[in-house]
Structure formats: C-alpha cells, structure tokens
Amino acid sequence: xxxxxxxxxxLIDKFTSLPSIGRKSAxxxxxxxxxxxxxxVKDFADSIIVxxxxxxxxxxxxxxxxxxxxxxxxxxxxxxxxICVVESPQDVMAFERTKEYNxxxxxxxxxxxxxxxxxxxxxxxxxxxxxxxxxxxKEVIMATNPTVDGEATAIxxxxxxxxxxxKVTRLAYGIPVGASVEYSDEVTLIRAFDGRQExx
Amino acid sequence: xxxxxxxxxxLIDKFTSLPSIGRKSAxxxxxxxxxxxxxxVKDFADSIIVxxxxxxxxxxxxxxxxxxxxxxxxxxxxxxxxICVVESPQDVMAFERTKEYNxxxxxxxxxxxxxxxxxxxxxxxxxxxxxxxxxxxKEVIMATNPTVDGEATAIxxxxxxxxxxxKVTRLAYGIPVGASVEYSDEVTLIRAFDGRQExx
Numbered sequence: 001x002x003x004x005x006x007x008x009x010x011l012i013d014k015f016t017s018l019p020s021i022g023r024k025s026a027x028x029x030x031x032x033x034x035x036x037x038x039x040x041v042k043d044f045a046d047s048i049i050v051x052x053x054x055x056x057x058x059x060x061x062x063x064x065x066x067x068x069x070x071x072x073x074x075x076x077x078x079x080x081x082x083i084c085v086v087e088s089p090q091d092v093m094a095f096e097r098t099k100e101y102n103x104x105x106x107x108x109x110x111x112x113x114x115x116x117x118x119x120x121x122x123x124x125x126x127x128x129x130x131x132x133x134x135x136x137x138k139e140v141i142m143a144t145n146p147t148v149d150g151e152a153t154a155i156x157x158x159x160x161x162x163x164x165x166x167k168v169t170r171l172a173y174g175i176p177v178g179a180s181v182e183y184s185d186e187v188t189l190i191r192a193f194d195g196r197q198e199x200x
Numbered sequence: 201x202x203x204x205x206x207x208x209x210x211l212i213d214k215f216t217s218l219p220s221i222g223r224k225s226a227x228x229x230x231x232x233x234x235x236x237x238x239x240x241v242k243d244f245a246d247s248i249i250v251x252x253x254x255x256x257x258x259x260x261x262x263x264x265x266x267x268x269x270x271x272x273x274x275x276x277x278x279x280x281x282x283i284c285v286v287e288s289p290q291d292v293m294a295f296e297r298t299k300e301y302n303x304x305x306x307x308x309x310x311x312x313x314x315x316x317x318x319x320x321x322x323x324x325x326x327x328x329x330x331x332x333x334x335x336x337x338k339e340v341i342m343a344t345n346p347t348v349d350g351e352a353t354a355i356x357x358x359x360x361x362x363x364x365x366x367k368v369t370r371l372a373y374g375i376p377v378g379a380s381v382e383y384s385d386e387v388t389l390i391r392a393f394d395g396r397q398e399x400x
Contacts, residue, residue, distance in 0.1 A: 003264070003289070003293060004271050005255060005264055005265055005266050006254075006266065007247075007250050007251040007253075007254040007255055007266050008251050008255055008264060008266070010247050010250075010251065011247050011248060011250075011251040014243075014244050014247045014248075018229045018232060018233075019225075019228050019229060019232050020221075020225040020228055020229065021220075021221070021225070021229070025219075025220040025221070027290065028219050028220055028290075029218045029219060029220065029221070030251065031264075031288070031289065031290060032218060032219050033218075033248060033251070033252065034251060034252060034255050034264065036252075038252060038253075041248060041249065041252040042249065042252075043214075044214050044248060045245040045246070045248045045249050046245070047207075047210050047211050047214045048211060048214075048233060048241060048244060048245045048248075049241065049242065049245050050207050050210070050211075051207040051208050051210065051211040051230070051233070051234060052233065052234060052236075052238060052241040052242075053207075053238075054206075054207040055205060055207055055208050055234050064203070064205055064208060064231075064234065065205055066205050066206060066207050066208070071204050088231070089203070089231065090227065090228075090231060093203060
C-alpha cells in the first residue's frame with residue numbers, strides 16, 4: 001500500500017525494484033534512510049553515483065575494476081598462461097576466496113541463452129579470443145555454472161577454441177564436500193561416478 | 201570479502217549497513233545497480249536525496265509527509281476528537297489498511313526505553329499534550345506495541361493525560377484472528393481471558 005507521500009513512495013518503489021528486496025524490506029529501508037542525518041543520506045546516495053562512474057570492465061579480463069587493468073591482471077605473480085572463464089565478477093571473487101588459483105580470469109558477463117536473446121555477441125567472447133590469439137595462453141578452464149546455459153556456453157566456447165590447439169578444461173562435477181550421497185540428485189551421482197579418481 | 205575495488209566495496213558496505221540486508225544481498229544489489237544505465241542509477245540515487253529533502257513530520261500528528269500537514273490531519277472527514285497514539289509512521293499505515301478507523305493519529309517516533317537513553321523528551325509527547333490542550337479531544341487510544349517498552353510508554357502517557365479528564369483507552373490484547381489457542385503463549389491467553397466479551 002502506498003503512503004500517499006510521493007517522494008517516500010518513489011523511494012520505496014525504487015528499493016522494491018532491487019533484487020532480493022521485498023516491499024516490506026523496502027519500507028523498512030526507506031524509513032531507516034529517512035531517519036539518518038542529511039549528510040549520511042547524501043553520502044549513501046553519492047556512493048551509488050561514484051561506484052557507477054568509476055567501476056568499469058578490466059581491459060584484459062573484463063571483470064569489474066576502477067582502474068584500466070584490474071589488480072589480478074596487473075599482478076606479475078599471476079600465471080598469465082592460465083585463463084579461468086566465468087560468468088560474472090562475483091564468480092571471480094568465489095575463486096579468489098579459495099586462495100588456491102594463481103592464474104587469471106575472463107568474465108563473460110552472462111551465459112548464452114538464445115531464449116532470452118543472449119547470443120555470443122552479447123558476451124565478452126571476442127575479448128577472450130583476442131587474448132588467446134595475442135597472449136601465450138596454455139590452458140583455458142571453463143568455469144561456468146553446471147546449468148543448461150552454463151554447459152551450452154562452455155561447449156560453445158570450447159569449440160571456438162579448438163583451432164588454437166590449447167588445453168581447454170571444465171571444472172569437475174561431483175558431490176559437494178560435506179554433502180551426503182543419500183540426498184544427492186541422480187545426475188550429480190552419475191557425474192561423480194564418471195569423474196572418479198584413483199586414490200593414492 | 202572485499203572486491204579490492206574501493207568504489208564498489210564502499211557501495212556494498214553502504215547497503216550492508218541497511219536493515220534487513222546482509223552482505224550477500226548487498227553484493228547482489230551493488231552488481232545489479234552497476235548493470236543499470238547511468239540515468240537509471242542517477243534516478244535511483246536522486247530518489248533517496250529527494251525523499252530525505254521533502255519528507256518531514258506533519259505539524260499536527262508528526263507522521264511523515266511532504267506537505268506541512270499530512271493528508272489525514274487535513275481531511276475534514278476525519279474525526280479530530282479521536283487520537284490514536286502509535287510508535288511510527290509504519291503503524292499509521294497498518295491502521296489505515298484496515299479502512300475502519302476514522303480518527304487521527306499521533307506518532308511518537310519511538311518508545312520510552314531508559315536503557316537505550318530514550319526519555320520522554322526524545323519522543324513527540326509534548327506535541328501530543330499540545331493537541332490535547334488546544335483541540336477538542338474526546339479520546340486517546342494508546343496503540344503502542346504490546347511489548348515492555350510499548351506498555352511502559354502507554355502507561356506513562358496515560359498518566360500525563362489524567363489531568364485532562366479525557367478518555368484514554370488501550371488496544372485489546374488477545375489471540376490473533378486465525379491463530380490457535382494451542383500455540384498461543386500463556387500471557388496472551390491470560391489477557392484474552394481477562395478481556396473476554398459477552399456474545400450477543
């Protein structure tokens with residue numbers, strides 16, 4: 001229900017339009033913001049504007065950054081011959097949290113989905129081919145989600161990479177660590193069987 | 201974990217500071233905002249600034265409004281002799297949704313809570329006394345929450361209103377409609393017993 005206060009109603013509508021915020025939360029947030037000092041509110045609004053102005057895609061790997069080349073691509077300690085292809089900057093962070101991977105990334109900014117009109121041209125695939133052509137790349141790891149769109153995108157890109165004769169790999173499928181066999185779905189169990197490895 | 205992009209990290213921090221938004225949601229929202237057009241982002245930020253600039257307290261009932269006197273207080277059809285005292289503008293909306301109440305409101309903007317340093321002076325109690333003194337008020341309905349602070353506030357204000365010799369009432373306690381006796385807590389059941397009414 002509207003509050004019949006145009007400016008407040010608009011504020012609530014704006015927050016309701018954000019992902020993972022319902023109408024009730026949007027109202028709570030709006031009243032919280034209105035209870036802050038004028039300075040704090042300005043600071044909040046500015047942080048949105050500034051982030052939008054500064055954040056851009058890394059010239060090399062296309063992840064979000066506020067410099068021309070991101071901190072990963074410009075780090076001389078990272079192995080530039082290894083490219084991990086992911087859907088979004090959030091996925092880059094997920095891998096970075098493991099603190100294990102020392103190669104670089106390539107962010108597609110989406111997955112192929114002809115039904116939603118997302119064709120290869122909408123993704124950062126050209127940029128990946130440019131890197132493979134011009135840099136000394138030894139392996140491309142397809143790390144898109146194990147969903148229909150993620151699979152299709154991985155297969156599509158791996159076919160594009162065939163002529164370059166570099167190693168193209170895919171993340172392993174299997175039972176998540178800590179999960180139980182009993183409650184795993186059939187497809188995951190079949191993949192876990194197929195991908196079984198010899199114990200030392 | 202920070203993204204090492206100062207502007208984006210600040211944006212995520214700002215959203216994490218809002219009520220009912222966790223870090224994961226804040227990240228999702230931040231990336232959503234960054235994916236919008238520059239204009240849409242500006243519009244979003246502006247809605248915050250504008251709401252803060254325009255929204256003020258109604259001169260009469262202290263609820264949020266962007267006019268001097270809110271739409272309820274300035275409606276000649278509302279019964280000005282009836283004041284429903286609530287904690288917040290959200291509570292006003294809750295009663296308005298019932299479409300049953302035709303009196304006016306008075307928003308305290310908080311509840312007495314000496315532990316948190318919220319004393320009578322921090323609330324809009326003076327403004328309520330002013331209305332009771334200067335307007336022809338017949339009944340004040342204490343509609344604060346049935347919590348310790350809500351009770352204490354209702355009792356405190358009802359004592360202040362004693363000298364005015366007007367009717368001071370309190371919302372009925374009882375079992376919520378649709379709830380079950382089995383799962384109601386003891387205090388609610390005792391209150392429901394005490395407040396029992398004769399069936400016609």
